[in-house]
Amino acid sequence: MKTDSIFYELFLNLPDSLFSLLGLSPELAKEYQFTSQELKQLAKRIDGLFLPLHDDKPIYFVEVQFQKDESLYHRLFTEIFTYLGQYKPPQNFHAVVMWAKKSLDIPLPPYYQDFKESGKLTVIYLDELNLNTTESIGVEIMKLIIAPPSEAKTQVEKLFSMAQQAEESTTKNQDIIELLEKILTYKFSNYSREELAKMFTLSDFKKTRFYQETYAEGIIEGELKAKISSIPNLLKLGLTVEQIAQALDLDIDTVQKIAKNEHN
Incomplete structure (x- = not known):
């Protein structure tokens, strides 16, 4: 799954997710801007950046990791200190590392231990999130991302229900639904579009581009199969x-192949 783009969209559309995850008031999201910025010295962009609108709030550096990475903490703090040196912000900072599961985590180097003990580094394991439903759509989406396929359908239904009830604009709700659509296409990459459309037959899911394209493709494929299956009888x-090609609006080569198979 392309988790980088998924989580970027998640925090962009639902920035309160981070604060809910940290046990803080989701209202804090109103005092932050989620963005990414250029690090000239490293010739790269730093993503997952929550910039406060006021000096009394810390900058949040968020790193999401779904695979083993022995250099993650080194890279993260290198980026943080490069950012601080380049932009010289007046605020303090708080680093948040989100591992998909605890088994992926690596030992924290001793020279970074003080950051964890002082509360400037928080490590979260998504597979250990409380299974009880929270009021945060964003946190529930994170649970969906790591959930086994057998549990996904129930969680998707719950999320669509939460999106309907959320006090958000129609546009924002549609953004959330489109994000769920993207997660499903990545999460169930081994499933055909038809199979996915059958699995998730919720009314809101039917409004997504994915479902509508799948439905249209299904109709076309069904019509094509019906035409092909009628060729032997017409022969x-x-x-x-x-005559068959003209009557069924098929190309002659297709009809010839079917006819040849019938004679073999």
Whole structure:
């Protein structure tokens, strides 16, 4: 799953997710801007950046990791101190590392231990999030991302219900639904579009581009199968390949292949 882009969209649309995850008031999101900024010295952009609108709030550096990375803490703090040196912000900072599961985490180097003990570094394991439903749609989406496929359908239904009841604009709700759509296409990459459309037949899901495209493709594929299955009977009635192709609006090559298989 392309977790980087998924989480970027999640925090962009639901910035309160971070604060809910940290046990803080989701209202704090109103005092932050989620963004990414250039690090000239490292010739790269730093993503997952929550910049406070006021000096009395810390900058949040968020790192999401879904695979083993022995250099993660080194890289993260290098980026943080490069950012602080380049932009010289007046605020303090808080680093948040989100591992998909605890087994992926690596030992924290001793020279970074003080940051964890002082509360400037928080490590979260998504697989250990409380299974009870929270009021945060964002946190529930995180649970969906790491959930086994067998539990996904129930969670998707719950999330669509939460999105409907949320006090958000229609546009914001649609953004959330489109994000769920994207997660499902990544999470169930082994499933065909038709299978996914059948699995999730919720009314809101039917409004997404994914479902509508799938539904349209399903109709087209169904019509094509019906036409092809009728070719042998039309051949038996004595129609020529050209007549069948014209009547069914198929190309002659397709009809010829079916006819050839019938004679073999």
